[in-house]
Every structure is written in structure tokens, then in C-alpha cells.
Amino acid sequence: MKSYPFVYLLAAIAIASGAAVLVGYFFPSLAGLKGEMLDWAVIFTAVLLLIGVISLVRTHWRKIMQDQKDRAYSLVLIFSFTLTLLVAAPSGPTSKWSMWLYENLLIPIESSLLGILAVFLLYASARLFNQRMNIYTLLFIGTVLLALLGWLTIPGVDLEGFKDARDWLSSVWAVAGVRGILLGVGLGTVATGLRILIGADRPYGG
């Protein structure tokens, strides 16, 4: 395998930047340095966003030109992109017409996807019985049913017991479980960050 000196330069920049932000976080006197690094990160992210949009459009343009399958979706994307650009570029993203596009096209489309999602989740819960039938699955489905019953209101039927059980589950068991999962996620995230800081992981072409 070849080694590229440029890789070491990239690693040095990444480690130095990460260390500067970390030091600035712990030592208030160096917070200015942290702020400077984060400002640069925001600028680079904005530039990357612009390049990302160009890349997205180019990919779909190529799909249309090469007559690939699903090119109809690519055509819709290019059309929507052009329309949004023509509307939002001259008058700004919060102008009347930009907001019209947002409220009358984007929100309804995303809401419909959310609607489909609700159906899918119901289907996935039912399928769970076939996929993994074990004690945890039963516990999962039982908790879902109990929470749903706790939310129900049936005229003339007293469901207070279910409401209390739901509250007890969500405020004691669920919170404890969530904290455990979040502690694990936190530890994992710190470990990932440290691996990058010591140059063991180099997701930037190393």
C-alpha cells in the first residue's frame, strides 16, 4: 500500500483544529480560539452545502441525460430546484412567494410522507411478531398497547388505571432506559471523537 504525505497534513489539521476547540471549551481564556475555529467550520459547511446542492443537481441531470430508470423523479427534482431558485433567489427565502412554495408544496408533501409513516409503523409492529418472537418483543408490544390505552378516552369507561400505568411506565421505566441508552451513546460519541483526535480514525481521506 502506498502512503501519501498529504494524508499526514490532513491529519495534523484535523487534530490541531479538534484540540483547539476542546481546549477552548475547558479554558475560558482560550474560548476566542474555539469561537474562531467554529466560525471557520460554519463557513466551510456553508460552502460544502453549496457544492452539495450542485452535486445533487448534476447527479440527477446525468440520470436524465443517460436515460436511466427513475429519471422521472430526477426530472421532478430539477424542475423543483429551478422553480425554487427562480422564486427564492431574487426575493429571498422569507419572501411571500418563497413562503407560498414552502407552505403549499413542501409542507403538504412532507406531511403526506409522515402520514405514510404512521401506517408503516403499525405494519412494522405487527411484523415484529414474525421477525423476532421473544420476551423483548412481547415487552415492546405490551408497552405500546398500554401507552395507547392510556391515551384513549372512551365515554362512560374509566381508564384511569391505564393512564396511571402509562405515566408510571413513561416517567420511571422509560426515563431510566432512555438515560441508559443515552449514556451509552454519549460514551460511544466521546470514543469516536477521541479516535479522531488522536488520529486513529481519519474519515477525511486518510
Next chain:
Amino acid sequence: MNAISLAGIIFLALFAGLIAYFARFKPGSSPSSLRDIPAFSRIRRGIGLAVEAGQQLHLALGHGGIADFKGGSGLVGLSLLERIARAASNSDRPPVATSGEASLAFLSQDTFKSVYRLMYSESQYDPEAGQLTGLTPFSYAAGAILVASDPQVSTNLFSGHFGSEIGLILDAAEQNDSLTSGGSDDLQAQAILYAAAQEPLVGEELYAAGAYLQVNPYHLASVRAQDIMRWVLAGGILVGAVLKAFGLI
């Protein structure tokens, strides 16, 4: 410097020291010394079968940036991508990664490029293997659905920050009869993955992916360091609770 900052520095220094120690002085351990997580066996098998059958692997990296807390799971995804790209470098169909955030998309392209360069097969590199499919959660999902539902894709892996929209991608993957596995740092996505994925990874299991899939010795070392730091953290919480109960803090 206040006490919390000091405790933070000590915690990080200890964590980093343990990772370096295990990687440098105890590198001989293998993933077999870790507890069995069935999802990783299936992922390994899925990667092998996809390469043998000339089918494609899809890795969804989510839409979290890399400059904040949400970036951790995406960075784990990039390590996974490196491992997958290495394993599938001789495959007829190179793997594909989708992301909903520009910096993640570029890093995924960079990962592909560096793997192919190291494997002397730069001609295989295709920038479209690292796709930015959308810039909002649902537009990302809409774009990723097209990849997940491709009949040539036999394995769909998820590692990154997702919201509830992950359900739509999982549904497309399930309808395609492909293997679905992965985890997320988001609790909502985590719950959906548990219900809908064939092999979900819960909580920190996702962060151990590099160790189980043998990305590099530092991943195994960091899992061992995590085990120790978990006890340190639990001890700290217990001591804090006792001190609080006696009114000492």
C-alpha cells in the same frame, strides 16, 4: 477553571489514555473476546454474500452534521463504509452510501476514494457512490428510498442521525427483501429500527461496529476503554447520588 471542567479534562484524558494503552500494549485481542452481538455476524455474512453474488450494499449515513453531537454516529458510519468498501473492492457492484448532509456526503466520497487508492483500484472510484440524496430529513429519505429499493441492493445498513423518516427507508428495504441492520443516536429512530429492522443495534452497540468488523485496532481498544469508563461513570453517578442524599453537595 471550575470543578466541572477539571472533571471533564480528567475524564477525557483517562479515556484517551486507556484507548492508547489498549491499542499500543494489548493489541492482540480479537473480536471473539467481545460479547456476541448477532447483528454483526449477519452484517459480516451480508457483506460476504453481496460480494459473492455481485450485489450491492447500501449504507445510509443519515442527515446529522459532523460538527456537533449528532456527528458521532455518522462518523461511525464512515468507519463502517471504509470496511465495506475494502471488502467489496473486488465486487462487480461497489457499495453505495447515501447522506442528507453535504459534509457527510463529501466524506463518504473521500472514504471511497482513499480505499480504492490504497487497493490500487482507483479506476473503480465513482463519485456517485457517495450520494447526497436530499437536504431535509424527508427529502433525504425520499432519495434514499430509491437506492434501498433497488433490486440489486441486497443489504441495507443504517448508521447515523435519523428521525422518524428512517421508517420509510426501512420499509423500502424490507419490500426489496434485503437485510436491514443498523442503529442511530436518535431515540425515535432507535425505536423504529428496533421494530422494523431485521437486526437492530441498540445504543452503544452501533459505536462498537468498528471493533466487531475489524476496522482497525483502535476500535477494539476503544470498546475496551468504554467498558472501563462505563464503570467509572456509574460509580460517579452512585457517589454523586449518595453525596446528594446526605446533603454534602
